[in-house]
Amino acid sequence: MHIQSSQPPTGSVPEQIAFHRTELAPILSLYGRMVAAGEWRDYGISCLREVAVFSIFRRTAEMPLYRIEKRPKLRMKQGMYAVIGPNGQVLRRGHDLNAVLRVLERKFIKAVEN
Numbered sequence: 119m120h121i122q123s124s125q126p127p128t129g130s131v132p133e134q135i136a137f138h139r140t141e142l143a144p145i146l147s148l149y150g151r152m153v154a155a156g157e158w159r160d161y162g163i164s165c166l167r168e169v170a171v172f173s174i175f176r177r178t179a180e181m182p183l184y185r186i187e188k189r190p191k192l193r194m195k196q197g198m199y200a201v202i203g204p205n206g207q208v209l210r211r212g213h214d215l216n217a218v219l220r221v222l223e224r225k226f227i228k229a230v231e232n
Contacts, residue, residue: 168189
């Protein structure tokens, strides 16, 4: 008789990557401020095999303005967090989520000043 564990064996890759609540807190905090400023309107979260993506939209029926990605395979290289712009360009990549999100914070400050 074989009993399958619900936990993946140590060292194996999970079936899908997801954001932890400690990662979502700063993302949703920034998102809330941008919604209050009238800059962003909607978001979507995708949990895929190699990447978790938080997509930010100005309007629901559009392509995302920004994507915040978590790619654990890049953890030991350039960092597992990245902010991707509307044309697919990497705006910032790194190991620290808060540092990576600062690229969007600067855009928030500019939006409030205008």
